[in-house]
Amino acid sequence: MFRSTAGITAQNICPEVTMTERTLAIIKPDAVKRGLVGTILKMIEESGLTVRGMKMIHMTRAQAEGFYAVHKERPFFAGLTEFMSSGPAVVAVLEGENAIAVYRELMGNTAPAKAAPDTIRKLYGLDVEKNSCHGSDAPLTAATEIAYFFNNLEISS
Ligand code: RTP
Numbered sequence: 001m002f003r004s005t006a007g008i009t010a011q012n013i014c015p016e017v018t019m020t021e022r023t024l025a026i027i028k029p030d031a032v033k034r035g036l037v038g039t040i041l042k043m044i045e046e047s048g049l050t051v052r053g054m055k056m057i058h059m060t061r062a063q064a065e066g067f068y069a070v071h072k073e074r075p076f077f078a079g080l081t082e083f084m085s086s087g088p089a090v091v092a093v094l095e096g097e098n099a100i101a102v103y104r105e106l107m108g109n110t111a112p113a114k115a116a117p118d119t120i121r122k123l124y125g126l127d128v129e130k131n132s133c134h135g136s137d138a139p140l141t142a143a144t145e146i147a148y149f150f151n152n153l154e155i156s157s
Pocket residue numbers: 076080109110128129130131133134135136137
């Protein structure tokens with residue numbers, strides 16, 4: 001896939017082009033705790049995305065800090081990493097045409113109050129931190145995030 005250092009993708013340049021992509025999804029501890037795994041997976045599958053890998057994990061604080069290292073200077077970093085290591089989460093590799101954008105649209109705005117109707121965060125998010133789901137935001141971060149949790153044997157083709 002064409003990708004410049006400015007983050008411009010072929011999809012941005014030529015919107016009618018579709019690409020099969022993979023993205024890393026997390027059903028966060030707030031949603032697992034409330035028994036929403038099946039509900040959120042159903043929404044994912046109904047959106048047309050395919051689950052290629054999946055497992056339940058309980059991150060240590062250090063693992064959560066590593067995953068969210070990009071946010072380490074942000075004021076919410078301590079709260080976020082405490083929350084993400086507070087209980088089990090489900091991590092999944094999703095695949096489909098434009099999977100990164102499709103899944104981010106399905107998740108909705110980071111703040112559930114600002115999220116569009118029928119998105120995961122609008123329906124199930126509790127607040128801007130405990131917002132039930134994570135999705136990669138670009139091809140490079142998707143590749144890095146998938147590799148953080150999965151090896152090749154754990155992803156079906
Ligand atoms: P994510 O990475 O989890 O898919 O969410 P996102 O792109 O929509 O949001 P991002 O800016 O990357 O923030 C990562 C996660 O940090 C928590 N957060 N808390 N307290 C706050 O103001 C705040 N802002 C963000 C959320 O859990 C957010 O999803």
